[in-house]
Amino acid sequence: MTPPSGATEIRRPGIQAGPLCMLDRMGAQPKKSSASTHRSRVILHLDMDAFYAAIEVRENPELAGKPLIIGHRGPRGVVSTCSYEARRFGVHSAMPSVTAERLCPDASWRPGRMSLYVEVSRRIRRLFEAFTPLIEPLSIDEAFLDLTGVTADLEAGRRAALELKQRIREKEELTASVGVAPNKFLAKVASDLEKPDGLVVIAFADVPEMLWPLPIERLWGVGPKTAEQLHKRRIHKIGDLLHVPEPTLRGALGARSARHLRALARGEDDRLVHSQRQAKSISEERTYAVDLTEADEIDRALLQRAEAVGCELRRHGLVGRTVQIKVRTGDFTTWTRSHTLPAPTDLTEVIVETARHLFAERIDLGDQGVRLLGLGVSGLEPVDRSQSTLFPDEQGERARRLARTTDALRARLGPDAVVRARLLRTPRSEEEDEHDGDAPLASSPPSVD
């Protein structure tokens, strides 16, 4: 095999070849960006504007221009997300619904339809694919795209971003904010500058003017604690970080963080866009509008979660070793329990059996009902069936064939084309299921982290 070479070579994920890393690192240095021998990168960060709320407005045009809150109204609900109109009243995600109701009494409320949002997210991701294969999704409504080698420079990147925004508007009637920059950090900062429907380019040359006046809280890795430490030393803006003596910063943050923050303040960030980040777990969870109390209801909920996770594992060609369940009871006690299987699996039957066992043996509900039920599989590895066996496992083989068939039918005819008999009747409490604001994972794509 010949080593990757040539300026148009697209970096493949997972290969961290020395020379390419070197190239990227040097490309990220502002002082070298102008040198023609080093290729400067073109990175896009795209962030959908108030994603869930915007989809709801699209589906219900009468909501347009009015404050809209996605979440479950009621004494114990939380705000999942809200429209820009509601944000003006101070409403934000993860806020208790009662607070939001007080701040914005006239807002319309919608419970949230996760499966619809996931579907839209997938379609938008397909639009990205027309631009570059190097896509790193960060969440359901946010992604990095690496256009290096596809576009000549940042200006061409800006034109591509415009085109992408246009396509999203045409196909999905939604707006996105995009940042274009030579690295991930600057691109992310840029996408946030003119939200909603923004398009901002930050070149290295713009760093003093555009980055330095921003508050230090905008830097990745600066949380409230670090911010407090920095404020004490009169460091308020990103530019201030470069004006304080290095030892002062080291004293406040430690050598590693000091070095890291100073690099960011100079606009340097050499991380690559990883298109296929190796998923570490696949999980699904759901909060119920009415607590589940019947053993049968809970068991069917477990089966539903297991079916969704199993299907997702098989779709990605993965098998996992550890099954975890998460249960939140009506009094907000949260239990997580996990079990590691002797051999990795992608079979719904094995996952649900393990989950049932965990639920029965390791969780004590007391007199509480189940408010939230989640199930995940971690310890993932790509499935490998190339090794044939001396003693075929006939039962497992049958289950696998059946899963292949039902998965194929669902892919062709929709998720409800084949439903387990046990899941045919939808329990009343699930009809208006609400999604938990801080964990948007229901039928989510593999959670990566």
Next chain:
Amino acid sequence: MKIVADQAKLSQKLQAVGAVVPTKTTLTILSNVLLQAEGDQLKLTATDLDLSMTTSLPAQVEQPGNVCVQARRFIEIIRALPQADVKLSVRADTVRIQCGKSDFKIKGADSDEYPKVTDRMKEKGFAVSAGTLNRMIDRVGHAVSQDLSRVALTGVLWEFEKSGFSMVATDGSRLSKTSHPEKVASPAAAEIIVPGKALQHVQRLMHDEGDVKITVSDSYIGFDLGDTFLHSRLLEGPFPNYRPVIPKNNQHKMTVERDGLTQATKRVSILANTLTHQIKMALRPDSVSLSVATPDLGEAQEDIVAAYNGPEMDIGFNANFLLDILKSIDSDDVEFDLDQADTAAMIHPVNGKEEEKFFCLLMPLRLAE
């Protein structure tokens, strides 16, 4: 209890029993070693309830007695001491360790709490020479499964027959069987499944010479290694019925020099997929070559000197499994008996001692087209 023992000897013996102490246990007493001083011996015991080990070393016993000490710390201390006499004394629940100028006091536990551990079995046993036992375990050990969902496969099947006794191990993808020609006084059961882990311990503790006395009861097996006794629960069957999968008609034979094939496999597999470890063996009437081609990584190929009498065939193997097998064979040449690219290969020594039957089966990897 009050005794004096040699540091080096004590440390060595402690590390041997320490290997049995479970790292995770709900029964805290099991994280201890039991010390028993009597006569002119110090006896050390460790168990995880399935596997137990007792071993003795000479000691000056000034005052006999028993005590339990937390194994990990105790072993660490004894190992770190200078090579000199170690004095152990127990007062109330404190164990004092003195050696040269060092002086340690650690908390002990009541020896009565320690589970009862067998160090002799009443059943009639049989003896196998250490060399033979070691060789047999080497030959089958690599095929023992690590998959705890099929417990029987984590053990080695011992079959007692008129003509001698055999060991068989398989993890589903490979199988090894070796037979011992001497007739042994067979136990009541015609076959037993001995945990692979127990055999690993036996191998580590075994002396190069002499015999190992083996005793089998209904659900236990005991290994008497002179100064050490290992007692293990047998595994529950059934062991898979392996006889039908042994190929009878593998007529295409390839003979190859074992060391040459080992070295070539090691080289070529550097570029093998880290998940499948797949290498391809291309068999041609006049040549045999090994190759790998892993996307994103690279390609490697090497021709090997081999004699092959069959038709053209490309067959894939897991390189690690192949290397394990080649390592377990001790003849200069090995023979591969093949049928199809998707059926088991039988691999065995050439010019091995006829009466010591030994072969391995290896299922091929499906080659991606």
